[in-house]
Amino acid sequence: MADATGAAAAEPKNIGETSETGEGGVRRRDFINIAAVSAAGVGGAAVLYPLISQMAPSADVLAESTTEVDVSAIEPGQAIKAVFRKQPLFVRRLTPKEIEEANAVPLSALRDPETLAERTKDGHLDMLVTMGVCTHLGCVPLGAAEGENKGEFGGYFCPCHGSSYDTAARIRKGPAPTNLVVPDYVFSSDTTITVG
Amino acid sequence: MSFPWAKEYTPANGFTKWVDEKLPLPRFVYNAVGAGYPVPRNLNYMWNFGVLAGFCLVLQIVTGVVLAMHYAANAQVAFGTVEHIMRDVNWGWMLRYMHANGASFFFLVLYLHIFRGFFYSSYKAPREMIWLLGVVIFLLAMATAFMGYVLPWGQMSFWGAKVITGLFSAIPFVGEPIQIWLLGGFAPDNAALNRFFSLHFLLPFVILGVVILHVWALHIPGSSNPTGVEVKSESDTVPFHPYYTAKDGFGLGVFLIIYCVVVFFLPNMLGHPDNYIEANPLSTPAHIVPEWYFYPFYAILRAFTFDFILEAKLWGVLAMFSSILLWFLLPWLDRSPVRSGHYRPLFRTFFIILLVDMAVLFYCGGAPAEEPYVMISQIATAYYFLHFLVILPIVSSIEKPKPLPYSITEAVLGSDKKAVLGENTQPAT
Numbered sequence: 001m002a003d004a005t006g007a008a009a010a011e012p013k014n015i016g017e018t019s020e021t022g023e024g025g026v027r028r029r030d031f032i033n034i035a036a037v038s039a040a041g042v043g044g045a046a047v048l049y050p051l052i053s054q055m056a057p058s059a060d061v062l063a064e065s066t067t068e069v070d071v072s073a074i075e076p077g078q079a080i081k082a083v084f085r086k087q088p089l090f091v092r093r094l095t096p097k098e099i100e101e102a103n104a105v106p107l108s109a110l111r112d113p114e115t116l117a118e119r120t121k122d123g124h125l126d127m128l129v130t131m132g133v134c135t136h137l138g139c140v141p142l143g144a145a146e147g148e149n150k151g152e153f154g155g156y157f158c159p160c161h162g163s164s165y166d167t168a169a170r171i172r173k174g175p176a177p178t179n180l181v182v183p184d185y186v187f188s189s190d191t192t193i194t195v196g
Numbered sequence: 197m198s199f200p201w202a203k204e205y206t207p208a209n210g211f212t213k214w215v216d217e218k219l220p221l222p223r224f225v226y227n228a229v230g231a232g233y234p235v236p237r238n239l240n241y242m243w244n245f246g247v248l249a250g251f252c253l254v255l256q257i258v259t260g261v262v263l264a265m266h267y268a269a270n271a272q273v274a275f276g277t278v279e280h281i282m283r284d285v286n287w288g289w290m291l292r293y294m295h296a297n298g299a300s301f302f303f304l305v306l307y308l309h310i311f312r313g314f315f316y317s318s319y320k321a322p323r324e325m326i327w328l329l330g331v332v333i334f335l336l337a338m339a340t341a342f343m344g345y346v347l348p349w350g351q352m353s354f355w356g357a358k359v360i361t362g363l364f365s366a367i368p369f370v371g372e373p374i375q376i377w378l379l380g381g382f383a384p385d386n387a388a389l390n391r392f393f394s395l396h397f398l399l400p401f402v403i404l405g406v407v408i409l410h411v412w413a414l415h416i417p418g419s420s421n422p423t424g425v426e427v428k429s430e431s432d433t434v435p436f437h438p439y440y441t442a443k444d445g446f447g448l449g450v451f452l453i454i455y456c457v458v459v460f461f462l463p464n465m466l467g468h469p470d471n472y473i474e475a476n477p478l479s480t481p482a483h484i485v486p487e488w489y490f491y492p493f494y495a496i497l498r499a500f501t502f503d504f505i506l507e508a509k510l511w512g513v514l515a516m517f518s519s520i521l522l523w524f525l526l527p528w529l530d531r532s533p534v535r536s537g538h539y540r541p542l543f544r545t546f547f548i549i550l551l552v553d554m555a556v557l558f559y560c561g562g563a564p565a566e567e568p569y570v571m572i573s574q575i576a577t578a579y580y581f582l583h584f585l586v587i588l589p590i591v592s593s594i595e596k597p598k599p600l601p602y603s604i605t606e607a608v609l610g611s612d613k614k615a616v617l618g619e620n621t622q623p624a625t
Contacts, residue, residue, distance in 0.1 A: 052377075055391060061381045081478055086383050088478045132478075136509055137362030138383075139355060139480040149482075159482050160359060161498040161512075162565030174565075175501050175508040 066196035068188070071127065079144040081132060084183060084195050088132030090144050090156075091193070094167060099125060101154060102168035112178045116168040119182050129185055129193060130169045134158040136176035141165060156180070199418070201430040203231045228415060234433035235440055236421035238608050242316075243419070244447035245309040251448060252302035253407065257400050259295040260344075267347065269393035271386040274349040275474045293463040299341050300466045301455050303489035306334060310523075315537040315547055316424060317530060322417045324527040329410040331523045336403045338520075341487065343396040349389060350471030351481050357384040357392070359484075363497075366513040383477060423607045424535025425600055432604035483564060491561030492554050493519060495573040496580070498565055515577065522584050529584060532592035534600065542595040546587055553579045 067084045071091055074080055079092035094102070099116065107113040120128060132140045141156035141163070142148040151157030151164035153172045158165075163174030170179040185195040205226040207213035216223055226232045266285050268277045281288035310330070313319055319327035342360055346353045361384070365375040380387030418427060427433055434440075458465065466488055470481045486494050496519050500512040537544045553576050560573035601607035 055380055056377050057381050058387065061385070061387060083478065086381070086385060086477060137359040137365075139359065139484065140478065142480075142482065159480060160355070160484050160565070162501070162570065173501070175498060175512055177507040177509050 064196065066194055069193050069195065070191060071193055072191035076126065078146075081144050082195075084131070088140050089183070089195060090128075090130050090132040090169070090180070092128045092130075092144065092169075094126045094128055096126075098154065098167040102166060102170075105166065105168075105170075111171050114168075114170060114179055119168055119170075119179070121185075121187060124187065127193075128167075128169060129195070130180040130182050133181065134160065134163055134176055135171065135178045135180065136161055136163050136174070141180070198227065198232075199234045199427065199430070199433065201433075202227070202234050203435060205230075205232055228411070229441070230437045231435040233415070233436040234427070234430070235419050235436050236427055236432060236604050237434045237439075238421050238423065238604050239419065239440070239443075240422050241447065242308070242312040242422075244444055245305050245312060247444040248305045248447060248451050249302065249309055250407065251451075252298060252305055253400065253403060255298050256295060256302060257404070259291050259298060260397070260400065262291055263295055264393075264397060267393075269347065269390050271349060271389050271475070274347065274389060278348045290459070293459050295344075296467060297455065297459050297463060299344065300487070300489065301451070301458075302337065303341070305451075306337060307489075310334070311551070314550070315544075316420060316422060317532075317535040317537070318420045319527045320530065320535050321527065323414075323420060325413040326410060327527060328524060329406055329413060331520070333403055333406050333410060334523075335520065336399055336406065338490070340396060340399040340403065341489070343392040343399070345471075345487060346384075346389065346392045347396065348471060349475045351473045351475055352468050352471040352484065354384055354475035354477065355480050355484050356486060357388055361388075363513045363516070366507070366510045368510070384475075385477075420535065421604060422536060422538065423601055423604055424539070425602075425604055425607070428603045429605070485562055488558075488562065491559075492557035493561070495557040495561035496577045499570065499573040499577040501570060501574075515581075519577075519580060522581075526584070529588050530592045531589060532595065532597070534597040539598040539600055540591075540595060541598065542591050543588075546583065546591055550580075550583050553583065 065085065067082060067089070069080075069082045069089070069091055071080075071093070074091065074093045076093050076095045077098075079090055082089040082091060102116040107115070116128075117125060119130075120126075132144065134141050136158065137160060139158050139160035141158040143150040143156035143165075149157045149159075151173075153164050153166035155165040155167045155169055155172075157163070158174065158176065161175050163176035164172050165176075165180060166172050168179075171177070183195055185193050188194045205216075205223040207216045207222075212222060215221070263281060266277060266281045266288065268274060278292065281292050283289075285291075313327065313330070342356065346357045357379075361375050361378045364378060365371040367374065376382060378388075379385070380391060421427075468485065468487075470484075473481075485491070493516050497512045497516040500508045500515060502508055504511065506514075532540065532543065534540055537547055556576045557573060557580065560569045560576065563569040
C-alpha cells in the first residue's frame, strides 16, 4: 500500500491517481479501502454474534421457577436438601448451640463478613436457607445429611477443594471467596417457604 | 529437512510417474517420512514418543467416531447408551475401553514426549515453533479429554463439568456470564452435555491440523538428537525409512503390548469407580478427583487457600493456567547455548528435582484436600514456578557445560575419522 502510494505520488501512473492524490499522499480511494474493510468487519461481527449467542441459556432454561418447601418436619440440628433451579438448596434448622456459635464469631474474623441475623429472616433466626453450591467451583458441600463431614467449623465442608463453612454457612477456611448464597425467599406460612 | 545428500524420489513405473507429474503426493510422503528424510543416527528410545502420540490420536479418532454411532448426547439417556455400548453393541465393551484407556495412554506418551523436550532442550533455536505448536496441541488435548470424560454423564463427569467451567467464573466481572454461556444454563444439564459432544467431536480434527503444522515445522530444521549437536555431514544421518520406521515400529509393538494388557485385563485401573454412578446434581462424591493425567495441575489449582491481593479462587485458576502457559516462554527462559542435558551437569540436577517436584504434585493432586497434602502441594507449586522463572534462567547463564563432541558421528563412534560416509558420497580422488 505504502509503495503504491509512494510510486503514485512520484510518478503518476494514470489520470485517476494524479487527480485524487491529496495532502500527504493520501488518495480518496484509501478512504474507500477503509470503508470496505470496516463494512466487512461489521458484517463479520453480525454473523459471529448469533454463532456465539446460541450457546447462552435457551428460552426453556431461562423460564424461571419458584420452589415451595415445607419446613415443618425439620427438627433442630437437621437439614434437608431441596431443588431450586436444578441446583441443591439447603434448609437447616439450627440448634441454640449452633446459633450461639455463629453469633460468637467476631465479624473481623470472617472473609465475607455477615451476621447470622443478616442471613436469616426476622423471627426465624434458626432457619438457615442457602444454596448448596460451594462458592469456589460449585460442588455441593457435605454436612446437610446425617453423618456427613461438617468440617472444622460445624457447618459444611466442600470435598472438592476443602472449603469449610461455619454454622451460619459463612466461609471460614479454604479457597472459596464468599459465603454460601442466600437466595430470595419468603415465609408463605409459618411452615412453608417460597424460594425464587 | 532436505540435506544435500537426501535421496531423490524416482517414480518406479509409468503410473507413479504419471501421478508425480499431476499431484506429487508420493514424492511428498517419500520426502517427509520415507527414505528422502535423513535423520540423526543417534536417536535413542526417547525419540519414539512423537510417533506413538500420532498413533494414539488416530486410535482415538477411529474408536471415537465408532462410539459416536451408538452414543446419544442427552442427559436423560447418555449414561444408559454407554451401558448399551458395553452390553449390546458388537465389541462395544472393547471399543469403549480402548477409547477410555486410549486417552490415558495418549497423555502418558505426551508427558514422556514433553519431558524428552525438557531434558534435551528440544525447544531451543531453531526449533521454537515446533515447541510452541506442541504446547498448543497439549492444551487442545486437555480440553478434548475433559469434554470426553463428561459424556458418560456419571458422577465424576457431572462434577468435573461443574468444576472446570467454574474455573472461568473466577475471572472478575465477566466470569459468571462466561460460565453460564459455556454451560448454556446455571448448572450442567442437557445443553452442556449436548455441546460438549459436538466440541469433543470437533477438537480432535483441530488437533490433527496442528499436528500437521508441528511435523511440518519439525521437517524444516530436521530432528534434534541426544547430543544437541546439529547434523554436519551425511555420516551423521540415516534415511528415516527403513531405519526409523523399523525402530518406531518396534516401539509401537512394545506400546501396544502394554496398552492391550491394560485394556483387556485392567480396563478400570486408571478410571474412577464413581463414574459408574449416574450423575446426581444434588450430591458431590466425597472424594472427587479428576483423571490421573490432570493431577499435577489440579494440585496447583487447590494449593491456593488464602486471599492475597486477589481472591484465592482467582489465584488458583491463574496459577493452574500459567503453569502450562509458562511452557510457551521456555525457549527464552533457558538461555544456555548448549542443548542437551547430557552436557549440562547443573541443569541435569535441577531437571531431576523438577521431575521429583512434579511427581509430588501428581501425588497431592490425587490425595484429599486435607493437611498435610495442601501444605505439600503449596511448597511443590512454589518450587514449580521457581524452577522455570528463576532457577532455569540463572542456571543457564552461570553453568559451565561439559565439552561437546565435534559431531554426531564422533559421539557415536568416538572419532569422526571412523565415519562411514553414505552411499551418495563420491570416492576420494
